[in-house]
Structure formats: structure tokens, C-alpha cells
Amino acid sequence: MKKNILFPQVNGLLHGGDYNPEQWLDRPDILKKDIELMKEAGINSVTMGVFSWAVHEPTEGNISFDWLAPIMDRLYENGIYTILATPTGARPAWLDEKYPSAMRCNEMGVRNHHGVRHNHCMQSPEFREKVRIIDTALAQKFANHPGLLMWHISNEFGGYCYCDTCRKKFQEWLAKRYDHDINKLNKAWWTTFWSHTFNSFDQIDPPYANGENCVMGLNLDWKRFSTWSATDFMRFEIDTLRSAGANEPTTTNYMEMFYDYDYHYMSQFIDVISWDNYPEPHNNWQSDEAHLLERSFNHALYRSLKPDQPFMMMESAPGVVNWRPYNKYRRPGMHNLISMQAVAAGSDTVQYFQIRKSRGSSEQWHGAVIDHIGTNDTRIFKEVASLGADLKKIDEITGTLSDNKVAILFDWDNRWAIDDAWALANDTKNYDKTCMEIYNEFMSLGVEPDIVSSNGDWSRYKVICAPMLYVLQDGIGEKIAEFVEAGGQLMSTYFTGYVNKDLLANLGGFPGDGLDKVFGLRSEEIDTLYPEDEISISILDKTDKRSHSIPVHDYQELLRDVTADVLAKYDNDYMAGTPAITRNSYGEGHAYYVACRTNQNDIEFLYREMLENANIVYTKLPVGIEKHSRFSEDCRYDFYLNCSDKPVAISGVSGLDLLTGKDIDKQLTLEKYGVAVIKNKL
Numbered sequence: 128m129k130k131n132i133l134f135p136q137v138n139g140l141l142h143g144g145d146y147n148p149e150q151w152l153d154r155p156d157i158l159k160k161d162i163e164l165m166k167e168a169g170i171n172s173v174t175m176g177v178f179s180w181a182v183h184e185p186t187e188g189n190i191s192f193d194w195l196a197p198i199m200d201r202l203y204e205n206g207i208y209t210i211l212a213t214p215t216g217a218r219p220a221w222l223d224e225k226y227p228s229a230m231r232c233n234e235m236g237v238r239n240h241h242g243v244r245h246n247h248c249m250q251s252p253e254f255r256e257k258v259r260i261i262d263t264a265l266a267q268k269f270a271n272h273p274g275l276l277m278w279h280i281s282n283e284f285g286g287y288c289y290c291d292t293c294r295k296k297f298q299e300w301l302a303k304r305y306d307h308d309i310n311k312l313n314k315a316w317w318t319t320f321w322s323h324t325f326n327s328f329d330q331i332d333p334p335y336a337n338g339e340n341c342v343m344g345l346n347l348d349w350k351r352f353s354t355w356s357a358t359d360f361m362r363f364e365i366d367t368l369r370s371a372g373a374n375e376p377t378t379t380n381y382m383e384m385f386y387d388y389d390y391h392y393m394s395q396f397i398d399v400i401s402w403d404n405y406p407e408p409h410n411n412w413q414s415d416e417a418h419l420l421e422r423s424f425n426h427a428l429y430r431s432l433k434p435d436q437p438f439m440m441m442e443s444a445p446g447v448v449n450w451r452p453y454n455k456y457r458r459p460g461m462h463n464l465i466s467m468q469a470v471a472a473g474s475d476t477v478q479y480f481q482i483r484k485s486r487g488s489s490e491q492w493h494g495a496v497i498d499h500i501g502t503n504d505t506r507i508f509k510e511v512a513s514l515g516a517d518l519k520k521i522d523e524i525t526g527t528l529s530d531n532k533v534a535i536l537f538d539w540d541n542r543w544a545i546d547d548a549w550a551l552a553n554d555t556k557n558y559d560k561t562c563m564e565i566y567n568e569f570m571s572l573g574v575e576p577d578i579v580s581s582n583g584d585w586s587r588y589k590v591i592c593a594p595m596l597y598v599l600q601d602g603i604g605e606k607i608a609e610f611v612e613a614g615g616q617l618m619s620t621y622f623t624g625y626v627n628k629d630l631l632a633n634l635g636g637f638p639g640d641g642l643d644k645v646f647g648l649r650s651e652e653i654d655t656l657y658p659e660d661e662i663s664i665s666i667l668d669k670t671d672k673r674s675h676s677i678p679v680h681d682y683q684e685l686l687r688d689v690t691a692d693v694l695a696k697y698d699n700d701y702m703a704g705t706p707a708i709t710r711n712s713y714g715e716g717h718a719y720y721v722a723c724r725t726n727q728n729d730i731e732f733l734y735r736e737m738l739e740n741a742n743i744v745y746t747k748l749p750v751g752i753e754k755h756s757r758f759s760e761d762c763r764y765d766f767y768l769n770c771s772d773k774p775v776a777i778s779g780v781s782g783l784d785l786l787t788g789k790d791i792d793k794q795l796t797l798e799k800y801g802v803a804v805i806k807n808k809l
């Protein structure tokens with residue numbers, strides 16, 4: 128596995144975070160102290176300018192970076208690099224006052240007032256012109272600065288705008304998508320239903336809260352359009368920087384399980400994937416190990432967007448956040464664990480919001496490396512500094528990559544369509560959760576999955592799970608068939624292959640698009656269960672040929688025309704005796720179908736069988752232990768994370784622990800929240 132260094136000028140991993148010296152320009156003593164403290168904490172990068180527009184340009188056209196340039200120079204002289212943001216995450220008051228079109232309209236089409244952040248109209252020509260001017264000036268001033276690592280485009284893109292400009296853009300986008308043929312759109316959206324037929328594209332509104340919002344095709348196309356609109360804005364910013372001479376790589380910071388936009392689409396247009404990781408450990412609804420596994424899924428999702436290079440954890444909280452209903456501090460050791468989890472999963476950075484805690488306003492109580500007390504002896508500062516030292520010990524992993532053979536299919540269109548479908552139960556659709564539970568089951572076997580889209584590159588995978596793949600994009604039935612035929616192991620579930628990309632039901636039985644042949648069955652009914660319903664299936668145990676019963680919850684499908692091998696049958700109610708889990712040999716591979724929702728751990732035999740068929744080695748890990756691996760050309764680095772609050776021993780681990788410098792011989796013991804990085808030659 129070839130090393131792929133994101134930042135060749137940096138010797139090792141990035142450690143740093145958002146830094147806002149503009150809040151302290153009248154305190155040169157503090158700015159001087161900050162640099163000393165950063166060096167002491169092993170910090171080698173800062174992100175500046177994320178919300179600095181009103182300082183860069185206090186009145187229209189009055190642009191100056193005289194405050195920023197000497198700070199950036201001084202940081203660089205002290206070995207601290209800068210990631211420079213375009214300041215478009217929030218707008219100065221003068222801009223909204225003079226150009227109200229910059230302010231977004233809400234889902235009723237009503238214009239917002241000035242304030243807050245992340246709420247601009249991405250299509251407003253007046254706003255774009257102001258963005259073009261400030262971004263051009265930034266690039267002209269700072270491009271090719273030796274201390275500049277990359278460009279951070281805006282901040283946490285999100286949300287929808289329902290203004291007239293966006294309405295018009297939506298109509299144009301639809302006209303292009305449907306070849307300027309309104310009848311094509313009517314057919315795709317099945318508008319004959321309820322007399323919703325359109326005569327022309329200019330009759331179509333966004334799905335206003337008080338307007339047309341129950342045409343599923345319209346709702347889905349609106350989300351696709353909004354993804355396009357945000358991406359179009361991001362590309363406009365990138366193009367502006369490039370035209371003004373910027374050559375550094377670009378990123379934009381994504382968010383946890385983000386729903387508004389399809390990151391698979393957006394990611395085509397940026398150089399590096401980064402995301403903001405804000406876990407909530409020590410909460411009152413979930414164990415830390417279960418909670419951190421959800422983070423792990425996020426890391427896998429963002430790693431897999433560009434699997435041939437490391438990603439960045441752009442933000443995380445030192446100690447505590449301040450915007451949740453309950454804001455509990457990370458207990459000692461948790462900061463290290465959360466940070467190392469990101470690195471284990473493929474991040475080449477540990478970055479924070481924020482380096483110095485702001486004195487006032489909405490995030491004045493959000494965690495920071497440097498607290499209001501301003502000293503180097505706080506618990507959090509010492510934990511950050513200790514992590515900084517540990518990151519140096521493992522700097523040889525910089526640029527190493529994962530090499531996973533298992534993937535879970537995860538599509539934004541599918542998320543949106545399942546949630547919007549008038550079907551199943553509103554409270555238990557749980558597409559995201561289902562994907563995560565499958566991820567967790569593989570992780571418990573020490574096998575780390577990637578998360579890919581149905582349109583993505585599957586060539587590196589031997590096992591693919593495609594749960595609840597309700598929407599089949601064009602050509603995906605054939606792609607799945609080819610994957611299995613060539614020897615792949617594929618698992619799918621209930622609610623798969625019901626509709627095409629326009630959300631029109633596949634005719635001739637589910638799963639459609641030829642998948643009935645791949646699975647050797649068709650599904651006739653999907654039944655929704657109440658939480659109180661007691662349904663079970665019996666699994667014929669592979670090893671001792673006896674059957675054992677496991678519970679089913681939420682959904683059960685009635686299968687028909689089954690030619691596949693039956694691995695489990697329904698026990699009771701009207702589906703009793705019919706197939707519930709099947710395996711079909713197809714070409715060189717196998718297609719598994721799980722027709723009902725179970726706990727994944729109850730069907731672990733399926734996972735083991737798929738991994739064995741694919742010759743992938745697995746080992747059941749102790750509860751609470753996560754394992755991730757990264758590879759260089761000649762070494763393998765296994766990260767073991769103890770996400771539980773008890774010491775855990777793991778057998779079968781040997782190699783050099785880079786953090787302690789000790790050789791591990793067959794048994795590794797990790798303290799509560801402990802981490803080991805085990806190096807072995809390939």
C-alpha cells in the first residue's frame with residue numbers, strides 16, 4: 128500500500144484546530160502566549176479565518192488582511208502551519224443590509240432576518256459577487272505562502288433555500304434533468320395521481336411546507352437539486368481561488384451522518400475529505416463502546432469517500448461542547464481515545480474547535496485547548512499535550528491507508544426515499560441504524576468495513592452488504608449480478624429493489640432489475656410489526672444441524688418463488704414455515720437474503736460464512752474493543768482501542784507497540800480507554 132501524504136511539507140500528522148486571533152487583536156500578550164502554549168501542546172497547524180469576513184472587510188469594499196498576515200507569518204516561523212478558510216460561513220451586517228437576497232428564505236418562502244450563520248442563499252447573484260471579491264483578495268494575498276497548507280471552503284454547508292431565485296434555478300435544473308420535456312417529468316413523478324400533472328417547468332415549486340410536498344419524486348429531486356446547489360456554490364468558491372492563483376488543496380468540513388446533501392456527489396469536487404466529530408461520551412442512553420462505534424461508522428463513511436488518501440478530522444472538542452441539552456466533560460483518557468480512533472480509522476489529523484476559548488457569545492463555554500484561565504496546567508491542556516506527544520511517536524503512519532475487503536452500501540438517495548416513503552412504520556424505518564448494526568457486527572469480528580455508494584467503485588471488495596436498498600439506481604441490478612457472478616459474497620435484506628431511481632415501483636416482483644434471479648426469490652408482502660408483536664424464525668444450525676429460534680422485530684417479508692437454499696424459516700403467525708433467510712449460489716459467488724429484521728449478532732453465522740467464503744480472516748474481539756488497520760508499503764499498523772471503562776486483555780496480538788516501545792507477545796492488555804498501535808512487517 129503506497130503512502131499518500133496529504134501535506135508533504137509537514138513532518139508527521141497534523142495536530143491543531145480552529146484559531147481566532149481576530150477576537151484578541153487588542154491583546155498582543157495573549158497572542159504571544161498562544162504560540163508558546165501551542166508549541167508546548169505539540170500543535171503544528173491552525174485553521175484561521177472561518178468566520179472572519181467582518182474583520183477582513185468591515186465595510187463594503189474596504190478589504191485588508193493586515194491583521195492576519197503577521198500572525199500567519201509568526202505562526203509559520205514557529206513551525207505552525209495555517210489552513211485558511213474562505214469566510215462565507217457567516218455574513219457581515221452591511222452585506223445583508225444592502226443585499227437582502229443573500230439571506231435565505233425558509234420552507235414557507237419567507238425571507239430570514241440577518242444573523243446567525245450558515246444561512247445564505249447559495250444562488251443569490253449579489254451574494255456570489257461579494258464572495259468572489261473577498262475570496263479573490265484572500266487568494267491574491269495568501270496563495271503560495273510557505274505556511275499555507277490548504278483552503279477550507281466556507282464552513283459546514285447545510286440547509287435549503289426556498290427563495291424565488293432558488294425556485295427558478297430548481298425549475299432550470301429539472302428541465303435539464305428531464306430533457307426539457309415536461310411529460311418525462313410527469314411520468315417519472317407519476318403526477319396523474321391526485322391530478323398533479325404539470326404543463327410546464329415554471330409551474331413547479333420547491334416543496335414548500337404549505338405547498339406541494341407529497342409528490343415523492345419532487346421531494347427527492349429537491350434534495351438532489353439542493354445538493355447540486357451547495358456543490359455549485361462550493362465549486363464557485365474553489366474556481367474563484369484558483370483563478371486568483373491558489374494552488375493549495377481544498378476541503379470543506381462535513382458533519383456527522385449529514386442528511387441534507389449527498390456527500391458522494393459533493394466529494395467529486397474537493398481534494399481532501401474532512402469532517403467535524405463531536406461524540407457525546409458518558410451519556411445516559413448508550414454505553415461508550417456503542418456510542419464510539421457510531422463514530423467509527425462515520426469515520427469509515429468519510430474515509431471511503433476518497434479511499435486512496437487519508438481524511439482529516441477537522442474539528443473535535445477538547446473536553447466538552449456547549450450546545451447540547453447536557454454538556455458533560457470527557458472523563459480522563461476519553462480525549463485520547465476519541466482522537467486516536469480518528470487516526471486509527473484513517474485520519475491524518477487531530478484538530479479541534481477551538482485552540483483558545485472565546486471570551487463571549489455563543490461558544491464561550493465550548494471546550495478549548497487554552498481555557499479562560501490561560502495556563503498550561505489544566506487537565507484538558509495536559510491531555511492535549513500528552514496526545515500531541517503520542518502523535519509524534521506514531522508519525523510514521525502518516526499517509527498509510529486501510530485495505531478493507533468488506534463494504535456496506537450506503538446511498539443518500541436511498542436514505543431520503545425510505546424516510547419519505549409512505550410505507551412501513553414511521554418510527555422504525557431506521558435505515559442508518561441498520562447499516563450501522565451491520566458495520567458493528569463486522570467490527571466485533573475484527574473486520575473493518577468501508578462504506579460505499581451503489582455507484583461507487585466495488586473492485587477492491589469481496590463481501591458487500593446492501594441492506595434495505597429500496598432505490599435501485601440505473602444499472603445497479605446488473606452491477607450486483609456481476610459482482611456475485613464473479614465470486615462476490617453479497618447480503619441484502621427486506622425492502623430491497625422496490626423502486627427505480629425515479630421512485631417508480633419495479634414491476635414484476637421485488638427485488639427488481641433482475642435481482643430476483645440473483646437471489647433466487649421474489650418478495651410478495653412486507654409486513655410491519657408493532658413492538659409488542661412476538662415473531663421468531665428458526666435457523667438451521669450449520670454445525671450441529673439442530674435449529675434454534677431467534678426473535679424478529681419491525682419487519683418481515685413473505686417470500687415466493689424461492690429457488691435459493693433456505694437457511695431459516697418463520698416460526699409463527701401467517702408466514703410460519705416459509706423462508707426467512709436464504710442463500711443463492713450464483714455464478715462463482717453467493718447472494719444472501721435476510722427477509723426480516725433481526726439483531727445482527729443473532730445471525731452471526733451468516734457473517735462468518737461470507738467471510739470464510741471470501742477467505743477473509745476474522746477473530747471475535749472482546750466486548751468494547753475496536754480494531755482498525757493501516758498499511759504502508761512494507762508494514763501493517765493495527766490499532767486496538769479499548770472503548771470500555773474496564774481493562775481488557777486481547778489474545779493473539781504480537782508486534783511492536785509504537786506508543787510504549789514494548790514488544791507485545793501474543794497478549795495485549797489495554798487499560799480503560801487504552802490505545803495500542805501495533806506494528807508488524809508485512
Ligand SMILES: [Zn+2]
Binds near residue numbers: 289
Ligand atoms: Zn435562495
